[in-house]
Amino acid sequence: LPTKGPRQSGKLKTRPTARLPSNKPQNYGQIVSYQTKSPVPLDCPTACTCNLQISDLDRLTAGMLYGLESLQFLYLEYNVIKEVTTDAFQHVPKLQLLFLNNNLLKTLPAGTFYGLTLARLNLRNNHLRYLPVSGVLDQLTALVQVDLFENPWDCSCSILELKSWLEQLSTGTVVNNVICGSPKKLAGEDMRYIKASHFCPNNSEVLASMIPPSEETFPGSTITIETSLELLFQFPLHVIHNRTAHHVTLPLTYAFVKLMVSLCLV
Numbered sequence: 001l002p003t004k005g006p007r008q009s010g011k012l013k014t015r016p017t018a019r020l021p022s023n024k025p026q027n028y029g030q031i032v033s034y035q036t037k038s039p040v041p042l043d044c045p046t047a048c049t050c051n052l053q054i055s056d057l058d059r060l061t062a063g064m065l066y067g068l069e070s071l072q073f074l075y076l077e078y079n080v081i082k083e084v085t086t087d088a089f090q091h092v093p094k095l096q097l098l099f100l101n102n103n104l105l106k107t108l109p110a111g112t113f114y115g116l117t118l119a120r121l122n123l124r125n126n127h128l129r130y131l132p133v134s135g136v137l138d139q140l141t142a143l144v145q146v147d148l149f150e151n152p153w154d155c156s157c158s159i160l161e162l163k164s165w166l167e168q169l170s171t172g173t174v175v176n177n178v179i180c181g182s183p184k185k186l187a188g189e190d191m192r193y194i195k196a197s198h199f200c201p202n203n204s205e206v207l208a209s210m211i212p213p214s215e216e217t218f219p220g221s222t223i224t225i226e227t228s229l230e231l232l233f234q235f236p237l238h239v240i241h242n243r244t245a246h247h248v249t250l251p252l253t254y255a256f257v258k259l260m261v262s263l264c265l266v
Contacts, residue, residue, distance in 0.1 A: 049073040062087040073097040080104055086111045101125050110135030117142040125150040133161045152181030155191050157200040163191050
């Protein structure tokens, strides 16, 4: 018999993510449960749900899902998974729903969701402080629901890419809040509603990181560049030279900054 997750005490402050899609009736097929350390590959029917709850499951690899090419719904909640290998889901190309909530994940490697058309992803209640967009989240092109609640997100400059990705999702895609765990001044706030400039107190450092090292300085000119970082890829710029200010809103690129400098020096 499958084991049960820990019992919740009291009332939930936020609603839990529903385990099954409710938009239309589907044939979920056979329910398969594993209770051994090394699951035996199974030949699933056309529509199949697999529920793996193992007391010492701490690493998810491709071999564990070998032979489950028809798998569509996979529940790995309430385990102690600390690592998911890059190729973990290569044998389940039809996977639509993945629940990895209530584990010990700190990140996911690039390529984790490569080749999948995943619609629902639950990463709630892990140890995630940062999650890459490039190579990970940007592969979720068919996503209709994601739960990132109860993770200690580090709301510093590095999280801006995730914030921008969340803001581009359709209304209702994000289930529950995405709460900052650090720094202290932002702890407890939903990163989606914090101004981007609050993530990076020293904007000059962010600007320097976006310009190639060999092109960071402009010999022979004295300028000050400030950015409010209201958007990740589009910033209001204030280019100040000889007490004359120009305000524009264009994509921040080195070529653009160089153009503005040349205009100010004319």
